[in-house]
Amino acid sequence: MAGLIPPELAACVERHRVALNAAFAAHRAGHPRIDADGVLRAFASLAETARAALADRPDAIDALIEPLFAISLELAGPRGRLPGLEAHLGRFIALFPHAVSHEPDRLLRDAANAYRTLFARCVSAPERWTALMAGTSRLAPTPDELRRYGAIAAWRAGLAEFRQAAVASIGASGSDAVRALLGISDNVAMPDPAAFAAALADNPWADPAALAAGSAQPRACFAAIGGFSAFGGVFAAPPVVFAQDGIALAHDGTRCFEIIADRFGAHFAPAGAAPGDRIAPDPSVVVGPSAIVAHGISIALRDIAPIDANHPLPDLPVVPVRGSAYDGHAVYLTTPLSYRVFVVGIAGAGA
Amino acid sequence: MDVPKQFTKVSESPTLPGKRGARKTFDVADLYRDPSGEPAPDAGLGLDEKLRKAYFWITNSAIITPFYDIEFNDGPAPEYTVGDSKSIVRLPSAQSYSSFVLLPLLTLAVRGKCLFVGGPGRGKTASAIIMGVLAGYPLIDIKRAIQHGQPQMTIADLLGNPLPADLMKAESMDAIRIAWRKWLAMRVKIIDEYNRIPTRTQSALLTVMADNYAEIMDQVYECPDAAWYLTANDDAGGGTYQVIEALRDRIDVVVHALHFNSRFIGELLARVDSGVKPETLVPGEIIFTGEEIDRMHADILAVEMPRALLRRLEHFASQFEFCEPAGEQIEYKTKDVVKLAGENPATLAERETGKSKAKDLGLQTANGLSVRAIMTILVFTKALAYFRGAREVSPDDLRAMVPFVLHDKLVQNPDASFLEEQGNAVYRVDRVSWIRRLFDLSCAEYDQVGLDKNDPVGALMDAFARGLEGVTRKQAEEALVAIERRMDAHQKERKLHGPIFDDILALKYLHQRYRNYLRWLEWQG
Structure with missing residues (x-):
C-alpha cells in the first residue's frame, strides 16, 4: 500500500491524518465490514486525480483531503458498489477541479448522488452525463453554475423528472453553457436563454437544437418506454395506460405510475393504488390505419419519427391497442403483449 | 559526583516482547509510510515503546512504587486467600502496572487531567514534577510553575496582574495589559493541594481547565492543550475549601498515592547516601517533544474499540x-x-x-x-x-x-x-x-x-447506523414492526432496569426516525 501517493500529497495527508483515521473509526462503527484497503485505494486515486487537476493551485488540495476521504468511505461501502463510480468521480474532479475545491463536501456528494441516480435509470447514463458536462469544463463554472449545468445534463441524459429544473436552469445559464449542454451548433445564433427556456417549457418533445436553429421539426416523434422489470424495466406485467385529470398513468396489475416523459427520457413516479373502475382507454384517442387522432389533433403515422431507431413504431393498425391516454403533449398507447408504453410526442402540441 | 547507574538506566527494547501488531489497524499513513515496519521519520511509530520505557524508568529508578494494582493475566494466575477478611491476592501472569505511575503517564499522552490523592509525603507532587520533565521542561521551570493552593490564593495569584502603569493610564479596559503567569503557557500544569484554593479562585481555575483560556479585566489569554496534575491530601472534603463540583467533574482520573512499603527502605537509604534526586536525572531518550505528544495522542485515538x-x-x-x-x-x-x-x-x-x-x-x-x-x-x-x-x-x-x-x-x-x-x-x-x-x-x-449473541435492540441500532439512504418502504415498515414487537416483549417483562430503560428509549428513537422516513418516502411518491 505504501507509495500509492507521491510525497507532496503524503505531506498533505499527514496533516489530516488524525481526522481521517477518526473518520474511518466512526464509519467502521456503523459498517464493521468495510474494506479498509478499498477505502485507501479509492482515496489515493481520487486524491491523486485532484492533485494533478489542481497543479496550478497546490494549496487548494488541502481543503479537498477530508471530503475526498469521506466520499472514499462511501465508495468502499455497499452504496459505492456501482460499477465505475470511482472512475466517474475522478473524471468529474479532473473536469471541474476549481469548483470542487470551493465546495468539496457538497459537490462531491452531489456528483456521487447524480451518478447513482443516473446509473439506476440506465447503465450508460453516467457516461452520457459526464460527456455532456465535459463540454462546460472550459467555462470553469462556479459551484452554483455547476449544479445548474448538472441538472440540464441530467435531463439530457434521460432523467425526465429533472425537466422543470433543467428548463429553469437553462433560463439562468449563459449561452455558451446552454449551447454545449444541448448540442446546439456553433453556427446557430443562440436565442435569448430566457425566451429559449420558455419555448422548451411549452414543448417537451421539441428538439432543442432544432428549436434554437428555428429549423423544421417532425410533426411527431415516437419513443418506447418502460419495459419488463426482470430486464431492468418498470413493469411486472404488460401495463395498461389511462388518463386521469389530464395526467397519463400506467398500471401493471399491482402498481400504478404517473408517466413523466419527454424527448430525452421517461420517469415512472409511483402513484399509489390504481382506481380500478377508471382504467379504460381514453375515448378521445383513436388509432386509425393511417393516423392517430387525439382530442381532435390528427397525426399521420408516416409523420412520426422514432427517436431511437432500435424501437420503431409498432404496426399499430394491426396490433390491438389495450390502453390509451393523452396528456396534452403526447399520446400514450399500450398493447396486450408488450411491457412497453408507446409514446407519440407531438411537437408544439402545448404551444 | 558519580551517579549510580541504576538511576539513569532505561529498559532495553522491547519492553513488551511478542505483543505488537496483533491486528492491523487502519491508518491512512499506510499510503505513504515505510512498508518495512521500521518507524519512518515522520510516521509516529514506536512512541508506545518510548512511553513504556518512561514507565519502567520511573518505577525502577525514580519513584519507589512496588505495586501492581492494575493486573493483567494471559494465563492461569496463582491466587491466595489471606487474613480474616479472606482477601484474595493474585500473582498476575502478564505484565501488570502501578496505577500511581501509569495513570499520570497516560494523562500526559492524552493531555488529560489527573488528580493524585493521598496523605502528605507520598510522592504526589514529585510524580507530577517528573511528568513535567518528561514533557521536556527544565526542572527549574516546572518547580516555578507549580501552583500551590492556599487559603489566601487570589485570582491574580493564579492568573496574573494588570500592569500598574496601564491601570493608571488606560482609558478603556482594552488598553489594560495583563502580565499573565508563565504557567498558563505550559503544556504540563501542576496545581498542588487544589482543595485549599478559595472557591472564587477555583472558579477562575475551572475556566482554564475547562475552556483553556484565562480572563482578567476583559483580557483573554488562550492556553495551549496541556496535561494537568492536581494533588489533594484528602479528597473527601478534608481540604480547606470544598472543591466546586464542576471542577471536580473536569478531572479525568483519580490516582491513589499508596503507602510506602517498608521493605524498600533500603532503596531510600541508597538515595540518601548518594544524594540523588531522580527528577534531575531523567534520561534524554524518554523525554517527549510537544510534537511527539501530539502524535502519540493521535495514535491513541486511532486505537480501535471493538x-x-x-x-x-x-x-x-x-x-x-x-x-x-x-x-x-x-x-x-x-x-x-x-x-x-x-x-x-x-x-x-x-x-x-x-x-x-x-x-x-x-x-x-x-x-x-x-x-x-x-x-x-x-x-x-x-x-x-x-x-x-x-x-x-x-x-x-x-x-x-x-x-x-x-x-x-x-x-x-x-x-x-x-x-x-x-x-x-x-x-x-x-x-x-x-x-x-x-x-x-x-x-x-x-x-x-447473552447480549453478545442475541441483542435485538443492538441489531436494530446497527441496521439504522448503516443509514436510511436506499432503504425501501418495505424495509422501513419491517423495521417498524420489529421495533413494535420488541416493545411488546418489554411490556411482558414488567420489571424495568437501567439497560431496559435505555433500550426502550432507543426503540422509541428508532421508531420515530423510521416513521419520519416513511412519511418522507410517501411524500416523495
Missing part, C-alpha cells in the same frame, strides 16, 4: 441513571430529574418494589454517568491499550481503567442494600474495588442475558 466491547460498556453505563419513581413520562425517569427537584435519589429508590435491591446495580449509586465521564473512559481505555502495545482495546483494558475514571464521578448511595451484605462493607471505602465490582457484575449480567 463493537462488542463498546456494547459491554453501553450495558454498564446504562445501569446507573434510571430511577423508576422519578417521573411519569419514560424520558424523565432519571436520577438527574430527582436531583433537580431537590430530592435524594437514594430515598426515592427505596420506594421501588418488586426488584432485588441487592442485585440492581443502579440502586448502588446516587447518580448516573455523564457524557464527559463516558468520553473519558473511551479515551483512557484506548490510551491503556496503546501503552500495552495493542491496536485494539481489550476487555481487560476497559475493566482496568473504569474505576480510575469513575472514582470521583460515580457517587455511592450509602444506603444501598448491596453494601449491607456480608463482605461488602469494604466497598464503602475502597472505591476502586467497588467500581470494578460494579463493572464485573454488569458484565456477568451481560453474559447471562
Whole structure:
C-alpha cells in the first residue's frame, strides 16, 4: 500500500491524518465490514486525480483531503458498489477541479448522488452525463453554475423528472453553457436563454437544437418506454395506460405510475393504488390505419419519427391497442403483449 | 559526583516482547509510510515503546512504587486467600502496572487531567514534577510553575496582574495589559493541594481547565492543550475549601498515592547516601517533544474499540441513571430529574418494589454517568491499550481503567442494600474495588442475558447506523414492526432496569426516525 501517493500529497495527508483515521473509526462503527484497503485505494486515486487537476493551485488540495476521504468511505461501502463510480468521480474532479475545491463536501456528494441516480435509470447514463458536462469544463463554472449545468445534463441524459429544473436552469445559464449542454451548433445564433427556456417549457418533445436553429421539426416523434422489470424495466406485467385529470398513468396489475416523459427520457413516479373502475382507454384517442387522432389533433403515422431507431413504431393498425391516454403533449398507447408504453410526442402540441 | 547507574538506566527494547501488531489497524499513513515496519521519520511509530520505557524508568529508578494494582493475566494466575477478611491476592501472569505511575503517564499522552490523592509525603507532587520533565521542561521551570493552593490564593495569584502603569493610564479596559503567569503557557500544569484554593479562585481555575483560556479585566489569554496534575491530601472534603463540583467533574482520573512499603527502605537509604534526586536525572531518550505528544495522542485515538466491547460498556453505563419513581413520562425517569427537584435519589429508590435491591446495580449509586465521564473512559481505555502495545482495546483494558475514571464521578448511595451484605462493607471505602465490582457484575449480567449473541435492540441500532439512504418502504415498515414487537416483549417483562430503560428509549428513537422516513418516502411518491 505504501507509495500509492507521491510525497507532496503524503505531506498533505499527514496533516489530516488524525481526522481521517477518526473518520474511518466512526464509519467502521456503523459498517464493521468495510474494506479498509478499498477505502485507501479509492482515496489515493481520487486524491491523486485532484492533485494533478489542481497543479496550478497546490494549496487548494488541502481543503479537498477530508471530503475526498469521506466520499472514499462511501465508495468502499455497499452504496459505492456501482460499477465505475470511482472512475466517474475522478473524471468529474479532473473536469471541474476549481469548483470542487470551493465546495468539496457538497459537490462531491452531489456528483456521487447524480451518478447513482443516473446509473439506476440506465447503465450508460453516467457516461452520457459526464460527456455532456465535459463540454462546460472550459467555462470553469462556479459551484452554483455547476449544479445548474448538472441538472440540464441530467435531463439530457434521460432523467425526465429533472425537466422543470433543467428548463429553469437553462433560463439562468449563459449561452455558451446552454449551447454545449444541448448540442446546439456553433453556427446557430443562440436565442435569448430566457425566451429559449420558455419555448422548451411549452414543448417537451421539441428538439432543442432544432428549436434554437428555428429549423423544421417532425410533426411527431415516437419513443418506447418502460419495459419488463426482470430486464431492468418498470413493469411486472404488460401495463395498461389511462388518463386521469389530464395526467397519463400506467398500471401493471399491482402498481400504478404517473408517466413523466419527454424527448430525452421517461420517469415512472409511483402513484399509489390504481382506481380500478377508471382504467379504460381514453375515448378521445383513436388509432386509425393511417393516423392517430387525439382530442381532435390528427397525426399521420408516416409523420412520426422514432427517436431511437432500435424501437420503431409498432404496426399499430394491426396490433390491438389495450390502453390509451393523452396528456396534452403526447399520446400514450399500450398493447396486450408488450411491457412497453408507446409514446407519440407531438411537437408544439402545448404551444 | 558519580551517579549510580541504576538511576539513569532505561529498559532495553522491547519492553513488551511478542505483543505488537496483533491486528492491523487502519491508518491512512499506510499510503505513504515505510512498508518495512521500521518507524519512518515522520510516521509516529514506536512512541508506545518510548512511553513504556518512561514507565519502567520511573518505577525502577525514580519513584519507589512496588505495586501492581492494575493486573493483567494471559494465563492461569496463582491466587491466595489471606487474613480474616479472606482477601484474595493474585500473582498476575502478564505484565501488570502501578496505577500511581501509569495513570499520570497516560494523562500526559492524552493531555488529560489527573488528580493524585493521598496523605502528605507520598510522592504526589514529585510524580507530577517528573511528568513535567518528561514533557521536556527544565526542572527549574516546572518547580516555578507549580501552583500551590492556599487559603489566601487570589485570582491574580493564579492568573496574573494588570500592569500598574496601564491601570493608571488606560482609558478603556482594552488598553489594560495583563502580565499573565508563565504557567498558563505550559503544556504540563501542576496545581498542588487544589482543595485549599478559595472557591472564587477555583472558579477562575475551572475556566482554564475547562475552556483553556484565562480572563482578567476583559483580557483573554488562550492556553495551549496541556496535561494537568492536581494533588489533594484528602479528597473527601478534608481540604480547606470544598472543591466546586464542576471542577471536580473536569478531572479525568483519580490516582491513589499508596503507602510506602517498608521493605524498600533500603532503596531510600541508597538515595540518601548518594544524594540523588531522580527528577534531575531523567534520561534524554524518554523525554517527549510537544510534537511527539501530539502524535502519540493521535495514535491513541486511532486505537480501535471493538463493537462488542463498546456494547459491554453501553450495558454498564446504562445501569446507573434510571430511577423508576422519578417521573411519569419514560424520558424523565432519571436520577438527574430527582436531583433537580431537590430530592435524594437514594430515598426515592427505596420506594421501588418488586426488584432485588441487592442485585440492581443502579440502586448502588446516587447518580448516573455523564457524557464527559463516558468520553473519558473511551479515551483512557484506548490510551491503556496503546501503552500495552495493542491496536485494539481489550476487555481487560476497559475493566482496568473504569474505576480510575469513575472514582470521583460515580457517587455511592450509602444506603444501598448491596453494601449491607456480608463482605461488602469494604466497598464503602475502597472505591476502586467497588467500581470494578460494579463493572464485573454488569458484565456477568451481560453474559447471562447473552447480549453478545442475541441483542435485538443492538441489531436494530446497527441496521439504522448503516443509514436510511436506499432503504425501501418495505424495509422501513419491517423495521417498524420489529421495533413494535420488541416493545411488546418489554411490556411482558414488567420489571424495568437501567439497560431496559435505555433500550426502550432507543426503540422509541428508532421508531420515530423510521416513521419520519416513511412519511418522507410517501411524500416523495
